[in-house]
Amino acid sequence: MNTERTALYEGMFLFPQSATANLQAAIDHLKEVLEKCDVSIINFSKWDDRRLAYEIEGNKRGVYFLVYFNAPTKMIADLERRCNQSEEIIRMMVTRAENLPTEIIEANEGAQALADEIKVRGEQKTEKGINAASTVSRKEDAPTPVEAKEEAPAEAEAVEETKEAAQTEETEEVTEAK
Numbered sequence: 001m002n003t004e005r006t007a008l009y010e011g012m013f014l015f016p017q018s019a020t021a022n023l024q025a026a027i028d029h030l031k032e033v034l035e036k037c038d039v040s041i042i043n044f045s046k047w048d049d050r051r052l053a054y055e056i057e058g059n060k061r062g063v064y065f066l067v068y069f070n071a072p073t074k075m076i077a078d079l080e081r082r083c084n085q086s087e088e089i090i091r092m093m094v095t096r097a098e099n100l101p102t103e104i105i106e107a108n109e110g111a112q113a114l115a116d117e118i119k120v121r122g123e124q125k126t127e128k129g130i131n132a133a134s135t136v137s138r139k140e141d142a143p144t145p146v147e148a149k150e151e152a153p154a155e156a157e158a159v160e161e162t163k164e165a166a167q168t169e170e171t172e173e174v175t176e177a178k
Contacts, residue, residue, distance in 0.1 A: 005073045010066070010097035012047065013083070014090045017061035020049060023118050029088050030065055037079040043068040045110020046117065056090050068097060068105045 019026040023046070034041060047064040056062070071079070076094060083092040097105070 006070050007073050008042075008068065008070055008097045008100075009076070009094050010068055010100070011079075011092065011094040013065045013067065013092045014056075015063045015065070015088060016057075016059040016090055017049065017063060019063045019088070020121075023063075023114070023121065026063070026088065027065070027114070029086070030067070033082050033086060033089070034067065034069065034079070036082060037071060037075045039069045039071040039075070039079070041067060041069045043105055043109050043111075044114070045108055046114050047110075059090060062090060066108060066110075068108070 013030055015026050015030075027044075031041070031044075044067050045065070047066040049063045050061065052060055052062050079094065080092065083089045
């Protein structure tokens with residue numbers, strides 16, 4: 001007879017802002033930690049990306065993940081130990097969520113939104129790679145240092161002419177005022 005008690009929990013996990021560069025890796029790491037503790041995930045979402053109230057381990061911003069899960073009560077201490085040992089998770093907080101109505105838990109479902117964000121970030125990385133390649137080709141069109149030095153006197157002359165024209169106008173205005 002198995003009398004192992006399980007309970008519903010709400011967990012908030014904080015990752016450094018650098019996790020936004022590869023959200024999928026952060027998600028996989030968190031799910032791996034949870035699965036090692038015999039947790040059955042009910043709801044998983046990215047809660048927010050925000051500025052921290054104070055600097056934690058050199059991080060001024062962080063990414064929060066909100067997870068609702070069922071777990072054996074004796075495994076919560078193991079979960080806390082694993083999160084504290086993780087080099088990727090900065091902080092974590094787990095509370096019992098049995099008092100929460102199921103509507104609130106279901107309303108926090110963010111798996112699809114998270115998948116969409118990962119997809120968009122992947123597309124942006126691809127576009128940045130294309131833009132970086134086009135930037136390199138633009139740099140090839142830029143003048144060489146020798147050409148830039150030859151163009152510099154012409155630019156300096158244009159600036160001087162503009163200054164002289166402005167001074168001439170000021171002199172004329174002063175003369176007319178007298």
